[in-house]
Amino acid sequence: MKGKCKKIVGVLVALLLLLSGCAEQEGYEKSYIAVIPKYAHSDYFREVAKGVNIAAIEYSVTTSFEGAKNEEDYQTQNDLIDRAVEAGADAIVLSAIDYNKSVESLEKAHKAGVKIISIDSGVNFDDVYQTIESDNYETGKQAAEEMLSLRRGEVKVGIVNFDKNSANGIERERGFRERMEQEERVTIVDAINTVSNVSEATDEVVEMLQAHADINSMVAFNEFTSLGAGYAVKELQLGNQVDVVAVDNSIPSIGMVETGEIDKLLVQNPFAMGYLGIESAVNAIKNVEPTQKHVYTSALVVDRNNLYDVDSQRFVFPFD
Amino acid sequence: MNRLEKNQKNKKGLSLQFLVAAIMIMISLILILVLSVFFINRYVQNITESALRNSEQVVSQTAATIDNIKEQMEIRMELLVQEVGHCSSQEEAQKYMDNFSEMQQDVAGVYIYDYQGDILIHGKNGQNIKGYDIKNLSYAEELFSSNEKIILSKPHVQSCYVNYYPWVVTMAMKVDVDYLSEACYVVIDYQFSSIATYIDNVGVGQRGYCYIIDRYGDIIYHPKQRLIYVGVAEENMDVVAKLKNGEALLSTDIYCKQEIDNGQWNIVGVSYVNELIELQVKSFRLFVMLIAAVSIVLSILSSAIVSRRVSHPVRCLVKAMKEFERNAEAFEYQSENSIQEIKSLSDSFSHMVFMIRELLQRIKQEEISLRKTELKALEAQINPHFLYNTLDSIQWMCERGKAEEAVEMIGALAKLFRISISKGRDLITIRNEVQHAENYLKIQKFRYRDEFVYSLEFDEEILDYYCNKITLQPIIENSIYHGIDTEIETGEIVIRGCRDGNDIIMQVKDNGQGMTEEQAATILQKERSDDSGIGLKNVNDRIKIYFGETYGISIDSELDYGTTISIRLPIVRSEEDYRSER
Numbered sequence: 064m065k066g067k068c069k070k071i072v073g074v075l076v077a078l079l080l081l082l083s084g085c086a087e088q089e090g091y092e093k094s095y096i097a098v099i100p101k102y103a104h105s106d107y108f109r110e111v112a113k114g115v116n117i118a119a120i121e122y123s124v125t126t127s128f129e130g131a132k133n134e135e136d137y138q139t140q141n142d143l144i145d146r147a148v149e150a151g152a153d154a155i156v157l158s159a160i161d162y163n164k165s166v167e168s169l170e171k172a173h174k175a176g177v178k179i180i181s182i183d184s185g186v187n188f189d190d191v192y193q194t195i196e197s198d199n200y201e202t203g204k205q206a207a208e209e210m211l212s213l214r215r216g217e218v219k220v221g222i223v224n225f226d227k228n229s230a231n232g233i234e235r236e237r238g239f240r241e242r243m244e245q246e247e248r249v250t251i252v253d254a255i256n257t258v259s260n261v262s263e264a265t266d267e268v269v270e271m272l273q274a275h276a277d278i279n280s281m282v283a284f285n286e287f288t289s290l291g292a293g294y295a296v297k298e299l300q301l302g303n304q305v306d307v308v309a310v311d312n313s314i315p316s317i318g319m320v321e322t323g324e325i326d327k328l329l330v331q332n333p334f335a336m337g338y339l340g341i342e343s344a345v346n347a348i349k350n351v352e353p354t355q356k357h358v359y360t361s362a363l364v365v366d367r368n369n370l371y372d373v374d375s376q377r378f379v380f381p382f383d
Numbered sequence: 384m385n386r387l388e389k390n391q392k393n394k395k396g397l398s399l400q401f402l403v404a405a406i407m408i409m410i411s412l413i414l415i416l417v418l419s420v421f422f423i424n425r426y427v428q429n430i431t432e433s434a435l436r437n438s439e440q441v442v443s444q445t446a447a448t449i450d451n452i453k454e455q456m457e458i459r460m461e462l463l464v465q466e467v468g469h470c471s472s473q474e475e476a477q478k479y480m481d482n483f484s485e486m487q488q489d490v491a492g493v494y495i496y497d498y499q500g501d502i503l504i505h506g507k508n509g510q511n512i513k514g515y516d517i518k519n520l521s522y523a524e525e526l527f528s529s530n531e532k533i534i535l536s537k538p539h540v541q542s543c544y545v546n547y548y549p550w551v552v553t554m555a556m557k558v559d560v561d562y563l564s565e566a567c568y569v570v571i572d573y574q575f576s577s578i579a580t581y582i583d584n585v586g587v588g589q590r591g592y593c594y595i596i597d598r599y600g601d602i603i604y605h606p607k608q609r610l611i612y613v614g615v616a617e618e619n620m621d622v623v624a625k626l627k628n629g630e631a632l633l634s635t636d637i638y639c640k641q642e643i644d645n646g647q648w649n650i651v652g653v654s655y656v657n658e659l660i661e662l663q664v665k666s667f668r669l670f671v672m673l674i675a676a677v678s679i680v681l682s683i684l685s686s687a688i689v690s691r692r693v694s695h696p697v698r699c700l701v702k703a704m705k706e707f708e709r710n711a712e713a714f715e716y717q718s719e720n721s722i723q724e725i726k727s728l729s730d731s732f733s734h735m736v737f738m739i740r741e742l743l744q745r746i747k748q749e750e751i752s753l754r755k756t757e758l759k760a761l762e763a764q765i766n767p768h769f770l771y772n773t774l775d776s777i778q779w780m781c782e783r784g785k786a787e788e789a790v791e792m793i794g795a796l797a798k799l800f801r802i803s804i805s806k807g808r809d810l811i812t813i814r815n816e817v818q819h820a821e822n823y824l825k826i827q828k829f830r831y832r833d834e835f836v837y838s839l840e841f842d843e844e845i846l847d848y849y850c851n852k853i854t855l856q857p858i859i860e861n862s863i864y865h866g867i868d869t870e871i872e873t874g875e876i877v878i879r880g881c882r883d884g885n886d887i888i889m890q891v892k893d894n895g896q897g898m899t900e901e902q903a904a905t906i907l908q909k910e911r912s913d914d915s916g917i918g919l920k921n922v923n924d925r926i927k928i929y930f931g932e933t934y935g936i937s938i939d940s941e942l943d944y945g946t947t948i949s950i951r952l953p954i955v956r957s958e959e960d961y962r963s964e965r
Contacts (some may be wrong), residue, residue: 095509113583113616114609116583117583117606117607119591119605120583120584120585120586120592120606121586121590121591121592122590123586123589123590205580307607312561314546314547314548315546317548318545318546321513321517322515332609332610332613334609334610335609335610335613335615338610338615339615358407360613363613371520371540371542372517373539374519374612376539376540377608378609378612378613380548380550381542382550382576382579382580
């Protein structure tokens with residue numbers, strides 16, 4: 064009996080030491096979160112990066128921020144997803160270029176136990192922990208409202224949108240169109256999809272304006288399209304004739320608000336998306352149940368009147 | 384088990400093993416609980432303390448750095464003003480300002496304003512002033528008209544350049560120069576981004592950050608100011624307002640405030656301890672629970688061992704006692720090797736068993752003996768030889784016509800038997816016993832005539848005391864048959880009875896043939912082999928059984944001279960005395 068007792072005691076003590084060793088280790092390793100934007104060097108995504116950094120410092124996590132070559136290149140994004148999984152990322156925060164074409168890589172990541180958070184532009188994947196985006200549909204609708212407030216009478220619209228397959232673009236246009244369908248005085252004359260390059264976008268908008276001289280209002284749904292629309296209006300000197308409602312954050316757009324090419328600017332909160340993306344990732348890693356599947360960041364409407372309000376400044380102008 | 388036995392079992396009380404185990408477990412649990420609560424509290428206290436210290440340190444360091452930066456800004460401001468004051472013309476001033484602008488990396492713009500805030504001169508910085516009418520955010524009338532020597536604005540966006548909107552803080556000083564018609568302001572727009580980046584990168588503790596507020600509690604810069612504006616994040620401004628300079632406060636989170644520059648700016652550090660604490664406490668709690676579990680197991684094991692060593696021998700003892708209760712005679716006890724106290728118990732038990740068995744044996748023997756003697760006494764009441772001889776004598780007397788003598792003999796015989804029976808009682812008065820002896824002697828006298836003579840001398844006082852019946856008669860019989868029968872001379876039998884202290888002595892003395900010492904010894908040992916009545920042994924045994932070892936018969940005899948048989952009895956005043964004791 065005695066010998067047996069000693070053995071049991073010995074086993075228990077060993078177990079104890081082992082467990083205490085494990086318990087000690089738990090708190091000390093920082094989580095690694097890979098942030099994969101569409102394109103890392105636009106003003107918009109640089110603001111996302113700022114939000115990511117602030118959150119990373121606050122939550123003591125390491126992050127990486129790397130995007131594709133342009134806002135159509137979903138293949139590079141998929142490569143980045145795969146690389147992040149190999150590098151041992153605990154979570155991936157993704158702004159998907161293509162709503163459908165990244166699903167396979169995401170599935171592999173999910174199987175490897177990596178948490179997926181979607182920001183800015185959604186993805187067709189059920190196991191996303193949380194999606195943080197501006198309510199794109201609402202944004203489109205809001206753009207419509209603003210456009211309607213700029214003039215009485217007939218509104219002839221030209222829509223300038225970006226890549227056909229991007230979820231946020233699709234949603235924004237849908238929101239815009241559905242609101243406009245309710246107004247009899249609105250006609251949507253033309254809608255184009257441009258590439259993510261300012262000069263090419265500008266050329267395409269110029270083409271559209273020249274083809275349809277009756278367009279008196281334009282809506283542009285992201286940075287490149289907004290700048291394209293703005294520059295086109297400048298080029299054709301249509302600043303007073305054509306109302307432009309743009310969705311963008313970049314400095315030149317803001318300049319154009321002051322100079323009149325853009326009449327209403329819907330400024331989003333990419334900083335919030337970056338910050339909340341990391342916050343969400345931290346919660347996902349801790350296996351906290353998400354309170355909502357969708358978190359919406361709101362946009363601010365800026366025009367020449369409120370551009371320099373103290374709060375607008377903070378919202379609109381990035382630090383550098 | 385019927386219900387009574389079952390009840391008894393329940394009322395038996397806790398088993399020793401259970402009790403020992405329960406106590407040990409309780410003690411160790413209480414100890415562990417107390418210790419772990421104590422340690423967790425201390426631990427949490429320590430973590431909180433160190434988090435507070437850490438907050439204070441970080442905030443104070445941040446404040447020092449920013450204070451330094453501000454100082455540098457002021458120094459350069461004063462230098463610029465001095466130089467501009469020394470310039471003799473506007474062109475010179477322009478050149479100097481261009482230089483200044485180029486050389487100083489963190490200067491976003493340097494100007495001279497007039498009193499209305501219009502730009503008179505601006506240093507070249509590679510940017511283009513906007514041509515149209517702008518809202519110059521670098522000029523605020525209320526601010527500039529204050530009496531401060533050096534004016535410092537809150538951070539804002541610089542708005543006077545085309546497509547160039549850096550965040551700046553504006554510093555201004557009044558200046559009076561010859562080459563400009565009115566006194567005006569020298570204004571420097573310092574890049575705020577470096578301060579902002581610095582603040583952004585300050586992490587406090589495991590999770591936390593810093594921000595800047597003015598003396599009224601309004602945010603000057605907050606890393607998350609974009610989120611605060613849209614309500615996604617909040618700052619607990621009430622708590623912060625209550626903070627004094629340099630103080631760290633713990634409500635649900637740690638807040639720490641440090642002043643810069645007389646409180647114009649204040650650095651606030653926020654740190655979230657709870658998560659940190661929770662994490663540590665959780666792992667600590669796990670650890671403690673593990674120890675508790677191990678401890679319980681160890682307690683159970685060791686209590687099992689202890690109680691085995693204690694309760695097992697106890698249980699064996701209990702079992703042994705039960706067995707003994709059930710069957711005392713056949714019980715064999717082996718004491719086991721165990722704890723001292725238990726061993727001593729079992730040894731005592733062992734002795735007790737031995738003694739009880741001895742006593743039981745003795746009682747049994749005595750019972751047997753008593754029954755035997757009583758049986759014998761019963762038998763003696765109908766001694767055939769004696770009766771036969773007596774009746775023979777009576778017949779002879781009747782044949783001879785000696786009627787009176789015959790009547791007397793018959794009477795004596797009747798009385799003899801009456802007393803013999805005595806209604807079955809064991810004790811009779813000495814008076815009756817003497818009568819019994821007398822009747823016997825009368826009858827024998829008829830037979831033996833002149834062969835012997837007798838005398839009875841009994842003290843009056845002892846006649847009412849009690850004694851065993853049929854005590855004297857067998858002794859007298861013995862004297863007659865062994866003493867007188869064989870002698871030629873007339874035998875003499877003297878029967879006496881008197882008190883001796885608390886005892887009674889009865890004596891039967893004859894002058895018969897006597898006996899040797901050996902005979903004297905053996906006569907009290909052996910049973911009479913013939914049926915001729917109770918022997919001396921019988922009388923002796925009965926006396927001893929009834930009254931004890933100190934009483935009984937003693938023989939004093941000399942060969943050819945005679946025998947004296949003494950009977951010692953206690954004074955028995957009533958039958959009940961001895962009956963109840965029995």
